[in-house]
Amino acid sequence: GQQVMQIPQYQHVQEGEDFTTYCNSSTTLSNIQWYKQRPGGHPVFLIQLVKSGEVKKQKRLTFQFGEAKKNSSLHITATQTTDVGTYFCAAGNKLTFGGGTRVLVKP
Amino acid sequence: KAGVTQTPRYLIKTRGQQVTLSCSPISGHRSVSWYQQTPGQGLQFLFEYFSETQRNKGNFPGRFSGRQFSNSRSEMNVSTLELGDSALYLCASSLAFQKLNTEAFFGQGTRLTVV
Numbered sequence: 001g002q003q004v005m006q007i008p009q010y011q012h013v014q015e016g017e018d019f020t021t022y023c024n025s026s027t028t029l030s031n032i033q034w035y036k037q038r039p040g041g042h043p044v045f046l047i048q049l050v051k052s053g054e055v056k057k058q059k060r061l062t063f064q065f066g067e068a069k070k071n072s073s074l075h076i077t078a079t080q081t082t083d084v085g086t087y088f089c090a091a092g093n094k095l096t097f098g099g100g101t102r103v104l105v106k107p
Numbered sequence: 108k109a110g111v112t113q114t115p116r117y118l119i120k121t122r123g124q125q126v127t128l129s130c131s132p133i134s135g136h137r138s139v140s141w142y143q144q145t146p147g148q149g150l151q152f153l154f155e156y157f158s159e160t161q162r163n164k165g166n167f168p169g170r171f172s173g174r175q176f177s178n179s180r181s182e183m184n185v186s187t188l189e190l191g192d193s194a195l196y197l198c199a200s201s202l203a204f205q206k207l208n209t210e211a212f213f214g215q216g217t218r219l220t221v222v
Contacts, residue, residue: 033210042197043150045210088150094163095140095199095211097150 004029004091006098013079014106021101023072023089031091032065032072037100038085046074046087081105109134111200111214119220125186128217132179132200138162139181140211141173144195153196156181157203185219193221 004025013019023032031050035043047056049065049072056063062075072089086100112131120126132139140163141153152165156175173183179200185192195218199211 035213042213042215043199043211045212048210090150094152094155094165096152097142099149 004032004089004096004098006089006101008101009099011101011103012106013083013103015079015081017079018075018077019079019103020073020075021087021103023074023091023098025070025091028069029072029091030069030093033090033095034063034072034074035088035090035097036085037088041085043088076103079103079105081107111198111212113196113198113214113217115217116215117218117220119222120188121222122188122190124188125184126188126219128183128185128196128198128219130181130183130198130200130214132181132198133212136200136202136212137179138201138203139175139179140199140201141181141183142197142199143167144197144216145193150197153183188221190221193219195219 004023006023011019033048034046036046037043047063052069053067054065060077064073084105086102088100089098114129138157140155143151153167154161154173155163159175170186175181195216197216198214201209201211203209
């Protein structure tokens with residue numbers, strides 16, 4: 001079945017710094033979705049990418065879908081304490097989730 | 108409009124018992140998916156229902172089953188509970204069962220502890 005791998009598993013970031021989390025698949029993906037789960041909360045939809053090479057921005061968050069549609073990235077600039085949580089990528093009709101990147105912010 | 112509602116929020120059961128979890132999707136949403144979330148295995152897909160029919164199924168044993176009613180509400184049942192079934196069970200609703208161009212809205216989850 002479809003599998004998506006996320007790296008890194010953990011990301012410790014100094015407040016104000018940038019970071020990137022990556023999502024990789026061995027197969028071509030029809031779409032990729034990104035979700036954020038705050039500690040103690042539930043996953044909340046952030047964005048969906050469908051087209052090869054697509055780039056979408058949401059304020060300080062930039063999402064990218066690879067040209068071969070086998071990988072995706074989420075880049076956050078000027079990290080804030082509100083960015084704390086686990087970021088998941090998910091793909092396919094069954095929404096196969098990656099293992100997530102848990103983001104911890106150091107003030 | 109109201110979000111996805113899952114009941115109960117917390118549950119403690121004994122090994123060997125069975126449990127039924129409930130999920131009420133967002134009004135107008137006909138697809139309900141269930142996920143199991145554990146620290147070790149992450150978010151794993153259980154199954155998806157659309158118009159009262161199971162459309163997709165994950166790799167879980169037959170002890171895990173579900174159903175969907177005509178009002179789109181869904182229930183998930185786990186029989187002969189094992190310690191390893193302790194997890195957060197999340198329900199997600201969406202407009203269609205094809206996830207392309209449709210986002211999933213998650214409920215708060217049911218935290219199941221098996222002792």
